[in-house]
Amino acid sequence: MSRRALPTLIALILAGLWGAGLGFAHWRGNLWFLDRVEATMTDLRTLVRGTAKPPELITIVAIDDEAVRHEGAYPLSRATLARLVDTIARLGPKAIALDLLLVDPGEKDNDEALARSLSGSASVIAAAAVYPGGEQWAVAEGDGPIAGVPNAERFLWPLKAFSDAAAVGVVNVTTDKTGTPRFVPLLFRAGDRLETSFPLRVAAMAAGGDPEIAADHLSLGGRSIRTDIGHILPLTFYGPRGTIRTISAATVLEGQLDPRTILDRIVVIGATATGTGDVYPTPFDPILPGVEVMSTAIAHLMAGDAVVRDQYVRLADAGFAVVLPMVLVGLLAWRRNAGGLAAIAGVVLIWLVVNMTAFLHHIWLSAALPMTAAIPPAILFGAAQLWLGRSRAQFFATQSQLLQRVEAPGMGEWLARHGDFLSEPIRTDAAILFIDLSGFTGLSETLGPVATRELLNSFHALVGEEVTNCGGVVTSFMGDGAMILFGLPEPAANDAFNAARCCVGLSSRTNDWLASLPASTASRLGFKIGAHHGTIVASRLGGEGRQHIAAIGDTVNVASRLMEIAADQDAEVAVSDKMLDAAGRDCALFKSGTLKGPMETQIRGRSGSLAIWLWRSAGTQP
Structure with a gap:
């Protein structure tokens, strides 16, 4: 039995027992404390019926x-x-x-x-x-x-x-x-x-x-x-x-x-x-x-022509006292939304119609007894559901916050709204960026685990913040590097432009970050960025228990290889001519720093050559 079904079953049993206890007392004529409510309800029914012609x-x-x-x-x-x-x-x-x-x-x-x-x-x-x-x-x-x-x-x-x-x-x-x-x-x-x-x-x-x-x-x-x-x-x-x-x-x-x-x-x-x-x-x-x-x-x-209330009518009252609270509790458990409230209102309306119709036909069904039997269990169960719902909401809010930290900013919210996102692979145009620290592996051997973690944490934080500001998504952090994508969860016409802007922003912030480090650390570190624009295949990869969003294809491979070219050519950014063409001549790469190209370059593992550009921010030396 599910965790939700067991409490509901217990609530149904308790509601039925509460109604049965009241019904038995009513059948024996021992519910004197409900007489005032019943009197008021009887007067209302009498007034609704209106005057009648006496014999x-x-x-x-x-x-x-x-x-x-x-x-x-x-x-x-x-x-x-x-x-x-x-x-x-x-x-x-x-x-x-x-x-x-x-x-x-x-x-x-x-x-x-x-x-x-x-x-x-x-x-x-x-x-x-x-x-x-x-x-x-x-x-x-x-x-x-x-x-x-x-x-x-x-x-x-x-x-x-x-x-x-x-x-x-x-x-x-x-x-x-x-x-x-x-x-x-x-x-x-x-x-x-x-x-x-x-x-x-x-x-x-x-x-x-x-x-x-x-x-x-x-x-x-x-x-x-x-x-x-x-x-x-x-x-x-x-x-x-x-x-x-x-x-x-x-x-x-x-x-x-x-x-x-x-x-x-x-x-x-x-x-x-x-x-x-x-x-x-x-x-x-x-x-x-x-x-x-x-x-x-x-x-x-x-x-x-008197209204009838005898042991059989009282037995019917007891039946309503058992059934009505169980039905209301069941409806509250079934749906806790406008549809469930409408169903509850419908059940109550049906009971009122049955009660009034019986009264018009000279049968005095109790109104106070089913109300007393139904209202407390419904309120208590509803309050318990609200409390549990709030607890679940707090739990899911915490999970959502955690997801936002683990997933790229905005991606977790998108997944919450679109549960089937990338359940099937899609082909789309996107701009891909790779950034990686040079010399980090050798440095980490001397820093120790705590200092290494702090160094990586600060680097990842600046990358995540800059990418978010530019409208991109960090699909993964790979040690001292990151893969960045512009085009998910939905492609936009300015993805390449934003990617070029991100290249400049990452270069600037990474240089500032390196300058803030101790000289012994900064002297051993550098960075390179590769950027390309083209068609990718985006999908979810992994099993039912754990999945991650991945982008694959030639565009991804080229962007990764361009980092190597940037490092070989003492440039901060190596960007493909296709990327600059998609970004436009007004992109940040043309307006700041030094941009050289285009030049035909061989890409490792790929036949033919590719026209690329090399960029370095102003004021920095190779």
């Missing part, structure tokens, strides 16, 4: 400001409530639900009147669960179909006269940190006592049968209601207050009620008057009346 099953009779003004007091008297119930009952509703806590005794006659009215109709009244420490939720331990239901300390029950006359349901809801009601528990426990929620009791009465309780759902009227952990029903609101048909209790008391708003409907009576305090914030409305929250839950139970 034509429910009418809310609101004890609103108008009804309070009509009666002159709040709360309404029990006699007034009795009139409300009697008036509504005569119009044939499926059920009448009073979202009111009738826990305190009133005037005896009025209480008796209300009890008679309740007993004469299919009615449900409210009770409340009281939790230890003022909490709104406590889970009952144990196994079986009712395991995990809210476990109350006790129930705040209506007066016996009312509870004997009507069915009773618990009105508690579960809110998030913002106070928005997210769930309605359908069952409650207090010790060994099990009670039904207000919405479920009303729906059961309207359906004409008691609910059947299973481990992960309820059955009501032959229809299965999928519930979350502890038999809680998720809420999704239809819109702002008044979205569910609402009429004022004053309209009922004044006898101006349209019978069609009551017939075969569930009628929910509740307080909406200013200052009653029974309001909740929702995505659509900051003060949605509690009676509309209860009515929303009843509508979900009757119409089956």
Whole structure:
């Protein structure tokens, strides 16, 4: 396994384990710390979905400001409530639900009147669960179909006269940190006592049968209601207050009620008057009346249009929590460029579309869980990749600097940009220079290794600097000599001119360098330069482990032999007539020093003669 694949595999495994741990906790209902994020994401999805039309099953009779003004007091008297119930009952509703806590005794006659009215109709009244420490939720331990239901300390029950006359349901809801009601528990426990929620009791009465309780759902009227952990029903609101048909209790008391708003409907009576305090914030409305929250839950139970979040949906959430971080880490490892980021953005967009589409189809997939599972591994792995990338960049920068020192200046950069440069031989015109020190071999025998190295190092440095200034390339240093090429990595029209300029510059700088040496050393050293222009074959030579750039051909051989002629003729530079012709009559060789020629000369190892020129800088003697 490669050095890069192993860390990626480890990161994928760790990301999957992180997601699996979060997914298992979510499946068990233990990720309470994500509720705030999930609530915000749910509100956003609800707003994107927009308002929805509620089922034509429910009418809310609101004890609103108008009804309070009509009666002159709040709360309404029990006699007034009795009139409300009697008036509504005569119009044939499926059920009448009073979202009111009738826990305190009133005037005896009025209480008796209300009890008679309740007993004469299919009615449900409210009770409340009281939790230890003022909490709104406590889970009952144990196994079986009712395991995990809210476990109350006790129930705040209506007066016996009312509870004997009507069915009773618990009105508690579960809110998030913002106070928005997210769930309605359908069952409650207090010790060994099990009670039904207000919405479920009303729906059961309207359906004409008691609910059947299973481990992960309820059955009501032959229809299965999928519930979350502890038999809680998720809420999704239809819109702002008044979205569910609402009429004022004053309209009922004044006898101006349209019978069609009551017939075969569930009628929910509740307080909406200013200052009653029974309001909740929702995505659509900051003060949605509690009676509309209860009515929303009843509508979900009757119409089956609630969002579903049960053990199977939670299992799907766990799957996303495992897969999404692994996919993001894999994409980060696959490509760390714009393409990889685009792929990551595409995956995230697909997940968002799937999540939103499921929500529009009443399936509540978690948004917070996959985000929590995916973001930390992606950030940590991305940061690790950046750190490793920086380390690699520093390593390659160091290697590049080293390459620049080993290769000719500019050649290493060119090779980095053009990896296939000279992978195949090429023929090109170029100017070739050779420079060599005379007398160095004998001198090195007396100087010793350290002094010899320092002498060569200073000579190589001046050669490299001058060649670079003139635009050439030192293809190789050969002990006390160097081969210089003008025409790589790309040929130019002024290569011969620059080569002639380099000849003059090298002569001048080498003379200055020799003058700076001790007399005992300088007196034993000299130099010669050979220069020629023509066609060469450039290529890479060597095996896979080590290669070098080489130039071969007759032009190279002639330039090398011209050094010998320069030494024989006591000249500093021997240059071919072809080279001077290519350089032009304005080149530096014609403008400085002494130039003699042309003269026909035999070149060792080459048939025929060659026209050459000899040059010596001004002020120097043979």
